[in-house]
Amino acid sequence: MMPAQNLTVPFEGETQWHSKPAWKLPGWAEPIIVASILFFAMFMTRRRGFRILNKSSSRSGYLDSLSSNDSSDRLLSYDSDGEGEYDGFMSTSKYPPKNRNCCGIVLPMPNTSRFRNNxxxxxxxxxxxxxxxxxWIINYAFYRFTSIASQTxxxxxxxxxxAQDHGLAVLETExxxxxxxxxxxxxxxxQQWFMTGHQDALTVLNKAYALIHIPGTVGFICWYYYVAPSFDTFALARRTMTLTNFCAFITFIFYPCMPPRLLPPEYGFLDTVRHDDAQSVWMSGKYVNTLAAMPSMHFGYSFxxxxxxxxxxxxxxxxxxxxxxRKSxxxxxxxxxxxxxxxxxxxxxxxxxxxxxxMDAVMAALFVVFSFGFNKVFYIFIPLEDFLLYLIRAEKxxxxxGDRYHERGGRI
Incomplete structure (x- = not known):
């Protein structure tokens, strides 16, 4: 492999580009945008005809007609002969335990349907x-943890x-x-093509980098939850993205990689987002991992x-x-x-x-393909979900x- 100095170029400094930011969002705007998307999705995907304070629907069998914990209960079987076999929180004659098959081991878990009227x-x-x-709050918290873990x-x-050595190794490999x-x-x-003659386009890309990633991904999750033909189809996409996240986060911890914009000036890169004062509020703060170039979650999500x-x-x-x-x-x-x-x-x-x-984008795409093939690994967390729901006395x-496709008098 050639030495890193062969990658250097005569550095001309920031005199190449004197653009100024056209507009800047206040710091509170981005969280408000994301929260608005989430709460709008919460409203659009609400269960119509169901009233929180009116329990008559339960007495009339409305909740009984729903598949309790539909997203996970199809993976279990109920122990029809197990009444009285399990003591404590898992056994009642009305609510037999759920048998979860986890890695070949059958685990009796509490039946949380008893809490449906809470x-x-x-x-x-x-x-x-x-x-x-x-x-997704858990996902975001895990990302914040990667910076602390890697620095430790x-x-x-x-x-x-x-991280700088890893960044230069990527350039050399390419x-x-x-x-x-x-x-x-x-x-x-x-970058030089945009900086010399296409600076307005680069200003747009700076804003796009800062503003599209999180709102765009959150918006997609909300939209697809609403339009997907079934929850299984939505969950497949969500699990794939989540496993891609975890694979990336582990890489961030053990393979910190400096992005091109932070390499020494002799390598010829400019941090155009900060130069344009266009950075996102999500890119600042104590626990933001600035040395997490490999893989690119911007591209992983978009892919x-x-x-x-x-x-x-x-x-x-x-x-x-x-x-x-059918679509037109x-x-x-x-x-x-x-x-x-x-x-x-x-x-x-x-x-x-x-x-x-x-290379960051290539690795992100490979992570997505891997996660698509092995996304069902998250099934091992279903028993933990059961237990957490029991602790908070809630039913999933x-x-x-898919409800939007259902006809009132037809299929459900």
């Missing part, structure tokens, strides 16, 4: 999207030096290794979203899901264009702003995904 259970039944919001692991060697055939264009050349949109178009499926309406040619082509265009746009953005290497709500 106030917070009824709130969840009315607004089942609250569960999804909770899952590399405290002796110095995380900044380690340019001088056998894999160079996959990277005919250099990141520096992409997963793009593939989901292509699936949703129905162009490459011979059959539709139960209750799924216009909508099929529309979803296909967005499905291809969105990850392409994000790839251009992350490279032009010097926030990621091309039945998802409303």
């Amino acid at each position: 106030l917070h259970s009824r709130v969840l039944q009315r607004y089942p999207f609250l569960i999804e919001m909770f899952y 692991i590399f405290a002796k060697t110095g995380i900044w030096n380690v 340019e001088f290794s056998i894999l160079s055939i996959l990277f005919p264009i250099r990141e520096r050349d992409v 997963c979203i793009g593939m989901t949109l292509i699936y949703h178009s129905g162009l490459f499926r011979r059959t539709l899901e139960k209750g799924e309406p 040619l216009f909508w099929k082509v529309f979803y296909l264009i967005i499905g291809l265009g969105y990850p392409t746009f994000i790839l251009t953005t992350i490279v032009a702003t010097a926030n990621h290497y091309f 709500p039945t998802p409303t995904t």
Whole structure:
């Protein structure tokens, strides 16, 4: 492998670019945007006809007609002969325990349907999207933890030096290794193309990098929960994105990687987002991991979203899901264009702003493919979910995904 100095270029400094930010959101605006998206989705996906304070629906059998914990109970069997076999919180004649099969071991877990009339259970039944919001809060908290964990692991060697070495190793691999055939264009050349003659476009990309990633991903999760033909289809996409997250977070901890924008000036990159004062509020703060270039979660999310949109178009499926309406040619082509265009746009953005290497995007795509194939690993957490629901005395709500396709007097 060639020495890193062969990657350096004569540095001309920031005199190449004197752009000024056209507009800047106040610090409170982005959290308000994300919260608005989430609460709007919570309202749109509410269970219609269900009243939180009116328990008559339970007495008339409304909740009995719903598949309790529909998103996970199809993975279990009830112990019909086990009445009295389990003592304590798991056994009543009316609410037999749930038998969860976890890694070949059958675990009797508490039946939380006894808590369905508790106030917070009824709130969840009315607004089942609250569960999804909770899952993504856990994801975000895990991301915040990666910075602390990585700094602790590399405290002796110095995380900044380690991350810089990893960033230069990525550049060298792209340019001088056998894999160079996959990277005919250099990141520096992409940024320079925008900086010399296409600065307005780069200003747009700076804003896009800061403002699209989190609101766009949250917006997609909300939208797909509403429009997916079934909860199983939505859950497949959500589990894939979640496992991609966890794979990326583990990589962030053990392989800190400096983004191009933070490399020494002689490598020819400029931190255009900060230069334009366009950074997102999510990019600042004590626990933001600035040395998490590998893989690119910007591209990982966009790739997963793009593939989901292509699936949703129905162009490459011979059959539709139960209750799924046929789309016109216009909508099929529309979803296909967005499905291809969105990850392409994000790839251009992350490279032009010097926030990621091309290799980061390749690894993110591989993580998505891996996560799609092994997303069912999250089934092992179902018993833990049962136990947590028991502790808070709540029943998991039945998802409303797919309800919009149901006919009032027809199929349900």
